[in-house]
Amino acid sequence: MTEEQLTEQEINEMKGQRSTPKVADQAATQRDLTAWFTRRLESEGGSEVAIPSFQVPESSGMSNITLLFPLRWRDSDGRQRERRCVARLRPAGQRVVFPDYDLSVQYRLMDGLKGRVPVPLLLGLEEDASVLGQPFYVMEHVDGIVPPDIPPMHMGGWVYDDTTPTEREHLWWIGLDAMAQVHSVSWREDGFDFLFGRTPGETAQQQIFSYWEHYLRWAPEDVPVPEYERAFEWFSANRPPDDEAHTGLCWGDARLGNTLFTPDRREVAAVLDWEMSVIGDPVQDLGWWLFLDRSMSDGLGVPRLEGFPGERESIDYWARTTGRDPGACKYYQAWTAFNFGLIMIRTSLCSGLDPLATNFVTPLMEKTLAELKG
16 A cells, blocks of 8 residues: 555554544645755755655554655755655544653653664654644654564564574574663663653652553543452552662563664664653563563464573573663563553554453463462
8 A cells, every 4th residue: 555545544543543634634744844844954054855755654553653754855065865764743632542642751762862772863853733733753764674563473474484593582682682771771870860750659660650550540441440450459569679779761662573673683773662661670671571572472372483582581681681680570571461451452442442352461461460479
């Protein structure tokens, strides 16, 4: 399907939510993006700015609107330039996946990570919703390849069809290395303290629990979720250590599917999707990484691909690489199941589906929690 064939309804179906008016109106989006870049580039001596097309990729994700487009202009020396770009727009509509979505926080976070963690080059933030219907930021497109969500990599796609067990092991370890780079950041000294205090609570852990307690009340709307109510009570009563030694910058949506690998698959080209980043215990990223992988194999009733390292190997590797305590990893795997299950319920509602019939995570969440309790 080409971008010319996309209708407003098709874009909405891709996103599982309502798109912004100007994304549905492709001509207006191209015109207004061109005008936005013209203002920015003319201040640097640029001219003849053009955006010939844009597209909304099917892999845009659950909680944002993504545009891909080429940008062309002449620089101050008269040379023709071209850059492939990615724009991410704040989601709009009556139903969204997350109750708060501050693009400026994501932008500031990625800007602070450059040189520390592989992230795309940022090209600009626009907080005025009148330009495209919602605030947005633009970054340079990075060449690479990402393990697919659809189909899950243990069921199909390039990881399934076109990698050897040795290559899969390499992807796993360099992905964990990239995660460890995030965890090596000093969130106070390196200027990431703006992530702290965005929800109620005196400590990072209290703030995280405050957020997810609110999410538990907000996300399911009128759908009964007694399993999650009971799970939250248990998690609240059995919290891991909460002190400075267990506090750091967390990627948030830490998984192989958010890791962009170079085309030759030898290195990590970029770490993607920072919308769930928080200050917390970095081992929760490891728990998220391990559970999301399990959910796409055990959760779907398919065997895990040969070559990917196991849980114990991964925990030990992360601990050696970061020098951090992995003791709460089992807890955070179950906590991830709770978080991810609620997100899947919310995503189903946004897509107009029955969350009780479509959510495969709930049984795995109960199984994971039972394993944790022993």
